[in-house]
Amino acid sequence: MSITLPGPTLGVVGGGQLGRMMGEAVARLGVEVVVLDPTPDCPAAPVVSDQIVGDFDDADAIRELASRVDALTFEIVLADPDLLAEAAAEHDVPVHPDPDTLRTIQDKLVQKEALVDAGIPVPEFVAVATAEGLERVVEEFGGVMLKAREGGYDGRGNVPVRDPADAAAALDEVGGNAMAEELLDFEREIAVMGLKGADGETRTYPVTETVHREEILRESVAPARADDAVVAEAEAVARDVLDVLDGRGVFGIELFETRDGNVLVNEIAPRPHNSGHWTIEGARTSQFENHVRAVLGWPLGPTDLVAPAVTANVLGDVEETQSATLSGVDDVLAAPAADLHWYGKDDVRPLRKMGHLTATAGGDDPDAAADRDALLSRARDLRDGLTFRAE
Structure with a gap:
């Protein structure tokens, strides 16, 4: 070319x-x-x-x-x-990615079945369509994450169910056609941004730790605060996932690290993902540039870490929908090694993703051990100083 x-x-x-x-x-x-x-x-x-x-x-x-x-x-x-x-x-x-891949990903049950067929580790799961069936699964698994098979994302369509008595209401909430997945007591959630280019070339970005609350991603820490063995396993699983998917581009691969150090696939997004926003400042080539390069069949850019980075999502902190005006921006702009990204949405509503900020570690050696706990704390402090509420 x-x-x-x-x-x-x-x-x-x-x-x-x-x-x-x-x-x-x-x-x-x-x-x-x-x-x-x-x-x-x-x-x-x-x-x-x-x-x-x-x-x-x-x-x-x-x-x-x-x-x-x-x-x-x-x-x-x-x-x-x-x-x-x-x-x-x-x-x-x-x-790209291939429409067949999109079709597989859109149905969470079909997605999980494809992974199982390829020998990729996932949590236990089962299709459910009735309250009675869900009650039995909740009793068997001791609690499940109920997921709408289609249409759910960013935490929508996911309902934890720990008591069989809550089955009917939960099934109604997700729309009735659902998948029940065992409710894991995991060590942490992690993610790998995988990349497929022309001629079958694959690359991965460094393993990222993702911090969720109320089923919504709040922060991403790169590289993940996980043991070397877990990181290596996550990278290996991610490459196995890439082998299953057709087409070029970036794939956001969400994973669980279990208490005993195993890695299980949670979900896949056949596109750039919130877990990889840190790559804009923290990697040699961002996930967004590499996605376009891959789709066009251009050479892929390096995915190496430039500096440890923590991304904190800026979410709607209001009670009801209103026009979006973000305050507290001065402190973020004045902070060293912090970058703010505004998504340009006119209205803010509760927990809507409105932007993000990324704090990066300083120093000349990107491989030096950085205090990611301190970096996470700094990103949170900067993010928490932002608000959409009128003063």
Whole structure:
């Protein structure tokens, strides 16, 4: 392949914060980005070339997108794999990751079954469709995480169930078609951003520790505060996962480290992931740039750690939906080795992801042992000084 600039035009289904950060990452490479999103003036709109306003299952809008670009990708798992495949074939443009991979990932039960078939370790799970069935599973497992098979993300569609008496209400909450997974008493949650490029090349970013509360990611710590053996196992499992998935791009692979040091796959996202936002400042090439490079078939960038980094999500701290005005920004901007990212959303609602900040460790040696506890504390302090509440 001979690459020339200006570069090609990339079409992205979804114009949220991930699309925005893709656009920011590749503008300097001469890549034009067109997004499709149902929200007029979506978060990505100010930083990309153009937006097509349309639903993710709008066949005409997806065909229009395909007609205007040199390659297609998606930043949201709600994209329609059948429409993507049809539009890509009609206009002879590649789409990555493969729509078949998206189709597998969209159904959590099918996703887990594919992993089991490949011999990849996962928590115990079972499909459930009735309250009676769920009651039996809760008793058998001693508690489960009930997950909507389709449509749930960012903690939505996940309900912990520890008492069989709560089965009916929990099943109603997730919509009835669900998967029950054993409720693990894990040591920590970790993640690997995996990368697949042209000719089957694979790379991984350093293993990241992810800190959740109320099923929502709050902070990411890179590299993870885990033993070397766990890190090595997580990297090996992530590479096995990449072998199962078709197509090019970044894959967010969420994992559990169990109390006895084993690594189990939780879920996979076939796109850049919140767990990898630290790569913008903390890695040689960000997950967003590498995703676009991979989709276009360009050489992949290095995934090496530049400096230990902690990302803290900026979430809506309001009681109800209101116009978004963030206060306390001065302290973050004045802090050394801290970077703030604003997602450009007009309205804030409780626990909505509105931005993030990343604190990086100083020093000339990125391999030197950094006090990640102190780095995490610094990131939290800076984040907690931000608010959407009126003073």
